[in-house]
Amino acid sequence: MLRVLYTTLAKSSNLTTTTAAVASMNASSYRKQSTIIKENDGVREIILNDPKARNTLSREVMTSIQEGITKDVQCEDLRCIVISSTGPVWSAGHNLKEIAASSDCGHEIFSQLVDIIMNIYKSPVPIIAKVNGMATAAGLQLAASCDMVVASDKASFAASGVNIGIFCTTPGIAISRVMPRMKSSYLLFTGLPINAQDALAAGLASVVVPEAQLDAETNKITQAIKEKPRAILAMGKAFYYKQLGLSVKDAYDQGTDVMVENINMEDAQEGLRSFIEKRKPNFSKK
Template sequence: MIQKDEFTGNCIVREDSNSVVTLTMDQPKKRNALSSKMMDALLTELNDIAASPNIRAVILAANGPVFCAGHDLKELKGISHCDGHAALFAQCSELMMRIVTLPQPVIAQIHGMATAAGCQLVASCDLAVASDTAKFATPGVNIGLFCSTPMVALSRNIARKHAMRMLLTGDPISAEQAWQMGLISDIVSEDELETATRDLAARIAEKSGSTVKIGKEAFYRQIEMPLASAYDYASSVMTTNMQTSDAGEGIGAFVEKRHPTWRHE
């Protein structure tokens, strides 16, 4: 059941359906560029979602023919001083980090093109479902502005030589190539994109919210650690997880051959 459907700052549309929130970028004439206004609207919604325990999954979608064209180049060109550029790129980094640190999983729903910081947005999400006609690129090198911040997310998702080829040539890759590289998790037809993404979000939302939160945080922390440190850390996380009421309920339900009733704590 949809609980809310509203425009936020004329940049995005928010839709709450049960425990899943869909944030749809809604500036198709601007190719859903990550302007300061768009990033501020997304950050505002994500911060609200982070504090909402009843929300257990987020879908990031877009209206129009393009998912996201990256930074608003007219906005960048209109900034005449270094501090202004630094503030804009810092805001973008804050947005990407908010996605990674959000307690709830974030699923990108991609159609059309995702370029530069738009590709970074895809790479920053926990999962990404793309239509089979979607394309991805980091073409900053073509305009004299290397995709340095998109590189951070991209290089943490795909192999180095694949990342460098995208960054050095600016050439777009297909959805099939993106899936083979590990940039996206699923490919579906254009007609199935919204349904497939919603189904995936709903399956995740059925899990224990506290367990998913523990697991997402642990995933991103351990992946940057040396192997031995990662095992030590993951062991401590599992020990803490084992003490939660949902772990007791889930294990008990498995043993008793019944469906668990999650308390999300």
């Protein structure tokens, strides 16, 4: 299954967008009722902003997330993307009323989130889930599909669909790729939540900090990303996901070629010179 996922990803060379509204989203801050998208100094933040609805992933919200992930993604000024939220719940997952009212038992709704996730993998910039609150069901799926999860000590994670008779099958695809089987199956079969520290221990979170330090920690990570050459991170990210679907031998064979290509890049040559000359590298950041 893992090989199929990343083979499919490798065959898709272009980021997809789901709505013509992308073309009109040219301001530094773009607001809808349930989301806010803003950009500052190379960092784009997609804020889930409907705490009364527990930041559910409605069709409208998912369209906005897709826009935030794909708009001008090849622009050299964009360095990373953060998905955050307001309120005590990062995201409670799909909007169940929309699923109940759908004529295809939610197929298009589930597929819309899959499209977002595939674009996360294909994005040339790192995408970070900044989690301060509960991420459950499809919200867990979205967080686990990001390149990093930066969580506060108030965060928690659950695959709660099974509690109402809906097994979290697609969230299970995401968490089984970042967590050990015994931990992911615990979430999927029980519907019980785990706290941030347990998520960190299980590989679901990249780092956990006190709630008061979450903004500072996220800023530290985005700043570290911005200091690196964009093209080199993009190359590295693309092959990182590709190699997950390869045999070890094929991964090393192709990875060696990628390393050589990387070494020949201008910023890599500058990095080598700076190391030899014992100075800080002067990267182009492009």
